[in-house]
Amino acid sequence: MNDAWLKSVLRLLEQYGIAEFEYEDDTRHILASNGRTSEIGRVRHEEPTPPRQTIEIPAPFIGIFRSAHPDTREPTELPRLVRKGEIIGYLRIEMLLRPVLAPQDGVLAEQLVGDGALADYGKPLFRFHPAGR
Template sequence: MMIPDLQQLAAWLADTDIGLLELRTPQGHVRLRRDGAMPENDVLEELQGNAEASVPAPVAASKATATPPAVASSVGVFLHHHPLRGAPLAPPGAGVQAGQTVGLLQIGALLLPVAAPQAGVVASMLAAHGSLVGYGTALVELHPSMPPPTDR
């Protein structure tokens, strides 16, 4: 596992209430632990080398934009529409309210709603319908909704 991969995992961990994440691969295993202070103080423990180093949590690209995208809350298959319906839940160009369902995350037989983090206009779907996505993957790009014109 490369350092950018570990930094991405640390960033995802910082956005959750998970205190410990252990990952085992054929090449070794790592443990990411939140020390309880601030999310930026996530600690990387490389168990094979018995070394400990601080991994700064990089600012996610979604936090740099004015309108954050709708993201996956878990690993699953992203769906633009319900399996029993053909119409997309939120087609590009559609206005959505904060908390409105803009897609579905399928985990086995379970369908979880993917909610818009704030009101806006759906700009694009960042993940294809039926694609496997990981936790924190940006799924739907939103643009701020424009206020209605005022009459003067």
């Protein structure tokens, strides 16, 4: 399969202001965001699919965990695509609310700490699947 269709889709994303696009079939898994594309992996029918790398995102400091900003009415649903540096949660330390950032592009798969729970330094907050390059 040639990639002319992908170039057409990227032009449409830009034209209509669509931020993200994900495509997956038997042979490809592609993430497109803001004109950049990442191919998560090619799958060959003869070979088993390698397991997706999973990492845990630890608390960068101690605090009370919040999955969303207090002004936000609706919590974000998981799994979801995130970009490097995107705010994925917050830690409250007395009156200070500090963001927890995505370490790289990928899929935020699972929240490991409940809202309002005390998160010690280094405690795993999320399960995360980094995007392949």
